[in-house]
Amino acid sequence: MKTCLITGGAGFIGCEVSKLIENTFDNIIVIDSLHPQIHKSGKRPAQLSSKVHLYVSDVTDPIIWDEILSKWKPDLILHLAAETGTGQSLIESSRHANVNVVGTTQMLDALVRNDAIPNKIVLSSSRAVYGEGKWLNAEGMAFFPGQRSNEQLVNGEWDFENSTFLPMNTNNTVPMPTSIYGSTKLTQEHIISCWCKSFDVSYTILRLQNVYGPGQSLINSYTGIVSLFVRIAKQNQSIPLYEDGMMLRDFVFISDVAQAIHEVMLSENANGKVxxxxxxxxxxxxxxxxxxxxxxxxxxxxxxxxxxxxxxxHAQADISNTLASLNWSPKVSLNEGMNLLCDWIDGQLGE
Structure with a gap:
């Protein structure tokens, strides 16, 4: 394939992927706003591959899309651009909807307008689309509890009574988002899948769990809980545990995520799948x-x-279907990944 276009490609995941695909594509085009919540300096990230043609602009701007697509006709698009703060999305709903939903539709409209229909689109989605996911009650019956009420949380009723959480699986966990962010990501999925089917474009959707590792933002208070914990511990303070501290999260290392993205980019077996x-x-x-x-x-x-x-x-992935379908598996353990991240943060802070 000749040309790959990556939206949000100067971010944490995009930079890692850009290095991985340097020799896979002749041209790598990135559009990224370099939002100050992520990119404090506003400068091109050092981690971004030197082979990348970077356009600093917003995916919601139709003018920049016309400028890019008049010059480049992407064979493959990796759609990473998104506002990602779960809690922040409750108080900045319009911003999240504008970037995640309207940004996606602006991209698709521009592809049609500029006669630049790609062969494939890979969408980076999120485990947030599942919401609370699927649980088993005391009788062993599966159910979807939906969003925890504010009353439950105020009363410290963290779990669903006499119930057990089941890991999330695209085949049997019905998406039921509990945040504005998750809702916009599920909308992205629907938009991409129906558009691609209409224009005979291959697509793959990846629902990512908690991605972490060297290169993640150290200034964004809405993402990257591990880096937040590191900053607190380095100040010799006690890390505060929300709820009772027993919430489950599936932490997947950045290099494993980049490898998964690279695999689905090239795999026909991944087409049309989540x-x-x-x-x-x-x-x-x-x-x-x-x-x-x-x-x-x-x-x-x-x-x-x-x-x-x-x-x-709770959030944890059942990756059995992924392992069976793709030539991919996670390689980095939590302990190894945590040490690699801490080493990197120490280096960033000069300690």
Whole structure:
């Protein structure tokens, strides 16, 4: 394939992918707004491949799309551009909807307008589309509990009574978002799938779990819980644990995510499918906080009882379908990945 266009390609995932595909495509085009919430300096990230043609602009701007597509006709598009703050999306709903939904439709309209229909689109979606996911009740019957009410959270009723969480799987977990962010990502999925089917374009959707690792933003308070824990521990403070600290999260290392994206870019077997991308291991937030605290000899993490509306209780991927369908598997364990991230953060902070 000749030309790959990546939206949001100067971000955490985009930079990692750009290095991985340097020799896969003749041209790599990136459009990214370099939003100050992620890119403090507003300059081209050093981690971005030198082979990338970077356009600093917003995906919602039809003018920049016409400028890009008049010059470049992408064979493949990797759609990463998105506002990603789960909690932030509740108070900045329009911003999230504009970038995630309107940004996607502006891209698709521009592709048609400029006679630049690609062969394939790969969408980076999120586990947030599942919401609370699927659970088993005391009788062993599966059910979808939906969003936890504000009353539940105020009363500290973190779990669904006498019920057990089941890992998320595209084949049997019905998407039921509990945040504006998750809702916009599910909308992205629907938009991409129906547009691609109408224009005979191949597509693949990846529902990513909690991506972490070197290169993630250290200034964005709405994403990257691990980097937040590191900053607290390095100040010799106790890491506060929201709820009871026993929420499950599936932390998947950045290099594993980039490899998964690269695989589906090239795999015809991935066309028209939705995959869960995670480590397959559900770590409690307490476990992660304890790993970080031990690394920096900080005080033990302590439950603070706070919570965030829109947050889900548990998130863990069932990656069995992904492993069976793709030539891919996660390689980096949580312990190894945490140490690699901490080493990188120490280097960034000059310590």
């Amino acid at each position: 995959f869960d991308i995670g480590s397959g291991y559900g770590a409690t937030i307490k476990e992660v906080a304890q790993l970080v605290a031990a690394r920096y000899e900080a005080p033990n993490p302590e439950v603070c009882g706070k919570y965030r509306n829109g947050d889900i209780r």
